[in-house]
Amino acid sequence: IRDTVDAQYWFSILSWAALGLVFSLLMRQSWLRPLAFGIILFFSLNLEVSLWESLLLSESLSFSIFALLIAAWLWWNAATKKPLPPQAGVAFVFLAALLTILYSFTRESNQYFAVFGALLFPIAGLFGKVPRQNRKFYWVYLLLFFGVLVLKNVSFGASDLWQIHMADLLALRILPDAKAVDYFIAAGLPMSENLLKMSAMPGHEYQPYLLNDPQMAAAMNWINQYGVATYAKFLITHPLDSMIAPLQQLPSILSGDNLEYHLPRFGVPTIPLWLQTLTARFYPRDAWVMWGFFFLMSVGAGAYFFSKRNLSPAWLVV
Numbered sequence: 070i071r072d073t074v075d076a077q078y079w080f081s082i083l084s085w086a087a088l089g090l091v092f093s094l095l096m097r098q099s100w101l102r103p104l105a106f107g108i109i110l111f112f113s114l115n116l117e118v119s120l121w122e123s124l125l126l127s128e129s130l131s132f133s134i135f136a137l138l139i140a141a142w143l144w145w146n147a148a149t150k151k152p153l154p155p156q157a158g159v160a161f162v163f164l165a166a167l168l169t170i171l172y173s174f175t176r177e178s179n180q181y182f183a184v185f186g187a188l189l190f191p192i193a194g195l196f197g198k199v200p201r202q203n204r205k206f207y208w209v210y211l212l213l214f215f216g217v218l219v220l221k222n223v224s225f226g227a228s229d230l231w232q233i234h235m236a237d238l239l240a241l242r243i244l245p246d247a248k249a250v251d252y253f254i255a256a257g258l259p260m261s262e263n264l265l266k267m268s269a270m271p272g273h274e275y276q277p278y279l280l281n282d283p284q285m286a287a288a289m290n291w292i293n294q295y296g297v298a299t300y301a302k303f304l305i306t307h308p309l310d311s312m313i314a315p316l317q318q319l320p321s322i323l324s325g326d327n328l329e330y331h332l333p334r335f336g337v338p339t340i341p342l343w344l345q346t347l348t349a350r351f352y353p354r355d356a357w358v359m360w361g362f363f364f365l366m367s368v369g370a371g372a373y374f375f376s377k378r379n380l381s382p383a384w385l386v387v
Contacts, residue, residue, distance in 0.1 A: 070125065077129040078122045084133035085113035088140040095147055116348040117327055120340065128327075131175040135182075138168040142186060146193065149203040150379070158206040166213045173221050177230070180221055187214040196374050235296050236279045237272065244268040248310070249303060256299045259287045324359045 089109035093102040112118075113136070121128035145161040153161070169187070173180040190207035193199055199207070225231060243249040245268050254260050263284045267275040279285050304311045315322065331340045373380050 073125060074123050077133075081113070081118070081122055081129060081133045084136040084140075085110060088136040088143075089113075091140040091144050095143060115352050116340070116344065120328075120331070127175050131172070131179060134168060134172045134175060135179075138165075138172050138183075138186070141165045141168050142189075146190075146199075149199045149206070152200050152202050153206070158203065162206050162210050162213070165210055166217075169214055170217050173217055174224075177225065177234075180218055183214065184218070187211055192374075198373070231297065232280060232292070233276055235292055235300070236267075236276045238300060239264075239279070239292075240267045240270065240272070240275045242314075243300075248307070252303050252307075253299060256302075257295060258291055258299070261288070264288050320356070324354050324356065326354065 089106040092109050093106040096102045096105050118132050121132065141161075141164050145165055148157070148161060169183055173183050187210065191204075191211055194204040194207050243253060244265055250260065261284075264279075267279060270278065279289060328340060328345065331338065
């Protein structure tokens with residue numbers, strides 16, 4: 070376990086350093102390069118990145134591969150500003166595809182971010198930001214990516230990983246909602262006091278409870294046969310609730326934290342108060358910070374796609 074933690078720790082350092090190096094090398098002004106490198110490392114020191122290195126879960130690898138994938142996209146986008154030899158184009162496609170596969174399979178939700186990243190490449194080609202002879206590499210990457218997406222979803226269904234997400238949906242969304250409970254009872258879910266008490270449990274308790282406890286066998290059999298279809302029908306037949314719920318959770322979705330995993334009820338070491346205070350001062354979570362970054366991102370993307378100047382693709386990562 071100690072060796073695995075050390076490997077995650079050093080892989081994280083090397084991955085974020087690689088992103089910082091690529092990002093800084095794209096700066097046209099040499100005096101900006103150390104600053105750019107430092108900014109990337111500053112973000113990598115965020116507690117919500119670093120706290121996962123000591124836990125044997127998928128988050129640490131997910132963040133590290135994310136940094137490498139962004140570095141590969143930047144490097145590739147910069148390299149294709151000039152015509153590439155076929156061997157170099159194939160090498161870039163292979164590197165980006167390999168990191169995309171690793172990133173997409175590390176955590177289920179990663180594939181949605183990768184979709185938007187992969188689409189940037191053909192969009193950049195359509196805007197004339199890359200030479201015509203290099204655009205074929207972008208389309209090959211996009212096709213490979215959608216192949217990965219299909220494979221990811223097939224493996225997701227075959228591996229029964231969806232059961233864990235159904236446990237989360239039951240405990241966190243369905244059981245606390247009286248309207249949803251009535252709908253699922255009408256659809257045949259065998260409701261009981263034992264099932265209802267899941268909503269008061271932390272995740273590391275209710276997931277094995279639902280999946281393995283003999284008292285939950287009837288509920289689990291129903292979920293295996295009808296759970297996914299029933300939940301999809303519930304969302305479709307309650308469109309207003311389905312659309313309003315994410316809006317109600319918008320602050321958490323856009324600027325939430327994952328420090329709640331270290332609350333005492335989850336049975337893992339708590340984070341010292343001084344460290345939480347230090348993090349809050351260096352990485353404020355106010356809404357104006359998030360919208361400020363959104364404004365900078367919009368300016369950067371707009372400048373890259375619509376400017377007649379030959380701007381660096383690093384603008385896309387602002």
